[in-house]
Amino acid sequence: MSDLTLPMVRRRPLDPPDELGELRRQAPVHRLTFADGHLGWLVTGYAAARAVLADPRFSNRPERMHPPIPGRMELARREGFRLPPGMFLRTDPPEHTRYRRLLTGQFTVRRMKALEPRIAEITEEHLDAMEAAGPPADLVEAFALPIPSLVICELLGVPYEDRARFQEDARILFNLETKAEDALAAVGSTMAYLSDLIGRKRDKPDDDLLSGLVEGGELTDEELTGVGFLLLLAGHETTANMLGLGTYALLTNPAQLAALRDDPSIAETAVEELLRYLTIIHLGPVRSAVEDVEIEGVLIRAGETVALSLPAANRDPERFPGGDTLDVTRPATGHLTFGHGIHQCLGQQLARAEMRIAYPALLRRLPGLRLAVTPEEVPMRSDMSIYGVHRLPVTW
Numbered sequence: 001m002s003d004l005t006l007p008m009v010r011r012r013p014l015d016p017p018d019e020l021g022e023l024r025r026q027a028p029v030h031r032l033t034f035a036d037g038h039l040g041w042l043v044t045g046y047a048a049a050r051a052v053l054a055d056p057r058f059s060n061r062p063e064r065m066h067p068p069i070p071g072r073m074e075l076a077r078r079e080g081f082r083l084p085p086g087m088f089l090r091t092d093p094p095e096h097t098r099y100r101r102l103l104t105g106q107f108t109v110r111r112m113k114a115l116e117p118r119i120a121e122i123t124e125e126h127l128d129a130m131e132a133a134g135p136p137a138d139l140v141e142a143f144a145l146p147i148p149s150l151v152i153c154e155l156l157g158v159p160y161e162d163r164a165r166f167q168e169d170a171r172i173l174f175n176l177e178t179k180a181e182d183a184l185a186a187v188g189s190t191m192a193y194l195s196d197l198i199g200r201k202r203d204k205p206d207d208d209l210l211s212g213l214v215e216g217g218e219l220t221d222e223e224l225t226g227v228g229f230l231l232l233l234a235g236h237e238t239t240a241n242m243l244g245l246g247t248y249a250l251l252t253n254p255a256q257l258a259a260l261r262d263d264p265s266i267a268e269t270a271v272e273e274l275l276r277y278l279t280i281i282h283l284g285p286v287r288s289a290v291e292d293v294e295i296e297g298v299l300i301r302a303g304e305t306v307a308l309s310l311p312a313a314n315r316d317p318e319r320f321p322g323g324d325t326l327d328v329t330r331p332a333t334g335h336l337t338f339g340h341g342i343h344q345c346l347g348q349q350l351a352r353a354e355m356r357i358a359y360p361a362l363l364r365r366l367p368g369l370r371l372a373v374t375p376e377e378v379p380m381r382s383d384m385s386i387y388g389v390h391r392l393p394v395t396w
């Protein structure tokens, strides 16, 4: 038996819990006791995490899994619970393959490149507004959250004026303390909103992504609602937190900030390194073995749940030497921040484009940007499944 529960407490805001690094030094795969008493596994090594994510003998269906921390996924294991169709992150092939095939064509590098002028325009508009209002500002509210929200709304064809509703539901869903009933209510509220929207698109299609899927005719309205839900929530919270936390990381590492501000041509490399170093999906992914699998010499039995620590994997010195240091000139490609294998993030090219445009623009337009409080006063999102800053008070 093991009495190890998932280490959650960060000693320093930008570093994963020290215990994770300690575990990785001992072995890449460890016994872990899950919140319901299930004895499963915790993966902290890079090669082992990648191997699990690439292996078709692991399932991503929620009803097969045990919750790594109290509260999480409790709902999914209840009798009679059914995930709304279309939330394909939580499906396995061949169901997953069908959705993924329909969507891959919508998220190509080419299509995301074509969006860049609009992303740049949205970014400049928000910087204009910040300048006009003058310092200080909360960078999350003024910049990090609205830019990806507006971009995903325009791409999907979701009216931006309605954002208060789904942003509040996202806050409830991503909060680690949320009770199952409240999570269910938040899912229900955004699903009802999207179901109504899909109905309107069926009557009067536009040239947005959801209208395209409606017109494609391969998905039912119920499935489209689930797809819309996944894209809307995954599409703004994640990048928003990268922009907020990434700016905090740069402001508290002035030499790194100066390197990017003085040479914006390194933006692509800097974005990969920020993605690796910050690894904002700090809990999970979680998988369950559908048959016995050996990973790095450890036998994982059919039915056992495996929690992966992407932050620990992305700091593995065997893959990223000196990885506990932020170095915006490091070639950090190959990190696992967007996952790996068949579920690897569908929106990664969009997220990259947003960051490649937003960070350099912010540093160019507000060269005197600095924290308006001490680093310790910035409230960190330790209570959320997507890590970041709740607020980022800045001045310039």
Ligand code: HEM
Binding pocket: 060, 088, 089, 090, 100, 152, 230, 231, 234, 235, 236, 238, 239, 242, 280, 281, 285, 286, 336, 337, 338, 339, 340, 342, 343, 344, 345, 346, 347, 348, 350, 351
């Ligand atoms: C920095 C920003 C982002 C990060 C760190 C991120 C991270 C991830 C990760 C780790 C996964 C895999 C989860 C797993 O294997 O269990 C994933 C999947 C996914 N992401 Fe992202 N994501 C980001 C941005 C986006 C954006 C902008 C969109 C939408 C436009 C998006 C849509 C999705 C979808 C639909 C999936 C499910 C893919 C599948 O199951 O085939 N993500 N993301």
